[in-house]
Amino acid sequence: IDLAVHSMKDVPTELPEALEIFAMTEREDPRDAISTRFPIAGLDDIPTGATIGTSSLRRQAQLLHVRPDFKIVPLRGNLDTRLRKLQDGEFDAVIVAAAGVRRLGFESQITAYLPLGQSLPAMGQGVLGIECRRNDTVVQEHIGQLNHAPSAFAVRAERALVDRLEGGCQVPIGAHAVVTNASLHLDALVASVDGTRVIRNDIDGSVEDAVALGITLAEQLLSRGADEILAEVYNN
Structure with a gap:
């Protein structure tokens, strides 16, 4: 095949080296x-x-x-x-x-x-990603026009956060970014499976720093105890 379409919430943060998500569609309702x-x-x-x-x-x-x-x-x-x-x-x-x-x-x-205050979505929820080979410039030329830049920046921030937390789609991590003009707001949480502990924080910055913002917020969550919660999840 020449390309694949995925729900971005189901795409692992690490992809095979020869492949990449080249375009992301405009985000639908993330709730x-x-x-x-x-x-x-x-x-x-x-x-x-x-x-x-x-x-x-x-x-x-x-x-x-x-x-x-x-x-x-x-x-x-x-x-x-x-x-x-x-x-x-x-x-x-x-x-x-x-x-x-x-x-x-x-x-x-x-x-x-469910309002975002009650249920923060998974990274990439509501966005479709189009994956192709890194060296396939012909396919890239055709699908590039489908990329919605604000949604792509938002998802990059969310995926960077989850990657830094070493989480996946089945780990209790919520992340949702909103892009307004050149600014990005990222809200994220890590929760214990039984719901008794929820560590949540947010961060603001430039869309150009989307990945860095995701990493920074992840480290803030880890410093507040998210590392202990995630360790419990992985060990069970």
Whole structure:
């Protein structure tokens, strides 16, 4: 193949040397979404002790931080499977990425959206990346026009942070950057799986320093105890 399209939240921070993400699309809604079998406005409306389906440790940690009464149950499979399990009564609610639900045409299944203050998304969430060979200038010429620079700067900052934390898509790390003109704001957290500890901070700077900002914020989180939380996650 000549190119591959990925959800950037699922792309490892280290790629094979011969490959690169050459273009990133404009970010869609980065939030996590809730799908339930009953109407709600947000997490507070979900009954005590509800069974919530998600296989993301990041989502689990942040949900339990806000609602420690929830019973979190692993949920795997494609979106069709997840929504069917919800309708079959296996779960009271499932948590999914809003952008993915919209892309597949299931937006009507979203009951509510989790605000970023409650659930910080995974790095790259809502952005598609186009990967190609580093030396394939023909493909690069065609896909370069698809690159959305503000989104690309934001994702670079998020990925630099996760790379410095030595994390991946299944580690309880949230990161979300916003680019406004030439400025970049990065918000990030590391949480314990049970949600009892959340270390969160943010940083501002120039878009040209996106990678450096991500590394700096990661080091700030590590100095505040994120290293201990991550060590526990990796050792379990």
